Amino acid sequence: MTYSISDVAKKLNLTIHTIRYYDREGLIPFVERTANGTRVFKDSDIDLLNIIQCLKASGMTIKDIKTFIEWCSDGDSTLQQRYDLFLKQRSAVETQMKELKKTLDVIEHKCNYYQVAVEAGTEDIHQHKKIGNTVFE
Amino acid sequence: MTYSISDVAKKLNLTIHTIRYYDREGLIPFVERTANGTRVFKDSDIDLLNIIQCLKASGMTIKDIKTFIEWCSDGDSTLQQRYDLFLKQRSAVETQMKELKKTLDVIEHKCNYYQVAVEAGTEDIHQHKKIGNTVFE
DNA sequence: TAAAGACCTTGAGTTAACTTTATGGTTGAA
DNA sequence: TTCAACCATAAAGTTAACTCAAGGTCTTTA
Structure with a gap:
């Protein structure tokens, strides 16, 4: 099963522009192309975009998400870094x-x-604080 | 009890610049001034800045916070609007x-x-999805 | 076969919320 | 009396994350 960029936009409630922007920023490096350059999205690409949405929701920047994706590409040597990253995000979200x-x-x-x-x-029903002549609580 | 802008900055963990920016944007219209123009903050001004921090944390923009403060200045005729605003923010925060x-x-x-x-x-310990040659889950 | 509607890239524009810079006034201790 | 440490304004700069525009290619449909 494959999807066009507009299919993906609808599915994930993103705009086409945003998806291309993510691609340009290196967040989705595994999306394939047809001979003439059109993007072809697989289910795994959609899974990855879902993870990106989740990381964004946790407060991560595009730049940091890109770093994470580079670590993924680097394989097992970055496992500890990735683990630490998620521990950090977990505590960040708990704080939020x-x-x-x-x-x-x-x-x-x-x-x-x-x-x-x-x-x-x-x-006036409340006993209140005034600031100037204006009620603020 | 009164405070200088730098006192307030320390107290609320804001910068002096941010407080002046809020003033410019009309968020703190009740701060008084000395003869030569220096801001003098009262406790009620600090209370208001705390409310502003809370509204910001709930996702409101500076512009919308300004509208709320204008409503406060307008008195009882805006009570319903202000009530509706807080109901809306409550549900927004619950969604968040x-x-x-x-x-x-x-x-x-x-x-x-x-x-x-x-x-x-x-x-490899996990049964996993691969994207390209890279593990993403 | 030609118009509509996908898709593409590059590069510029937008927005919010600061943040910094440039310039200058006031005040109080050494 | 000067100099550091405050305070002020106006305006320009920054940053993130889009968002849009211009100009082009490909494919499908009336």
């Missing part, structure tokens, strides 16, 4: 989740605050 | 947390994969 939880708590506090204020028709 | 959890699961899978491979000294 904790931060996001704190953020959510603050936002939920605001939701409650505004729900009460909307029902009352005024922010 | 779910996505991050999926990402973490994939990364943990990779950690296990590489731990086994490092111990074995080779990726």
Whole structure:
């Protein structure tokens, strides 16, 4: 089973431009070409693009993802580096989740605050802090 | 209690430049000035900067945060808009947390994969997919 | 057979959020 | 009194990650 660039774009919810950009940046070095240069994607290429999406979501830059892919190409001599990389990303994502939880708590506090204020028709319902003449909490 | 811009920068782990940038963008319109133009921050200004950090962490742009601050200045007539905004941000953050959890699961899978491979000294320990001649899982 | 619609490359443009540079004013200790 | 250490503005520069435009080739379809 093979796919055109637009098939892949639809499947992964990326634009054609983005996929070509990733190719240019060296993220998908194993995509084959027809005689006239058209890219032909295999399932394994789609798997790789999925991994790239995951690494991006974990906060990695394109440049760092490229490094990882180069390590993959280098074979078993880079296993430790790749392991360390994923350990680092794991802890990075765990940190992000904790931060996001704190953020959510603050936002939920605001939701409650505004729900009460909307029902009352005024922010004066709250004992509050003022900044200038403007209510901020 | 008042603070200089560098005090605030230290306290909130921002640079002086970033704080001035936020001021230029209209995010902190209530900071006072001395006769010669030096900014003087009150505790309420620091509270507001903390709220700004939280909104940024939830994925809001500077432009949208500015809109929120304008709504605050407009008083009770914007209560519903502000409530809706926080409901929207809450659901945005909840979505982000779910996505991050999926990402973490994939990364943990990779950690296990590489731990086994490092111990074995080779990726051949895994039944695997190959892309070109390169192992990607 | 010609127009539509894929695909390609190179290179320039965009956007957000800073970040730096250039230039200059104020203040307080040595 | 000078000089370091603050503060200020305006405007240009940076970076990442796209995104678009121009100009060209190939293939399919009316």
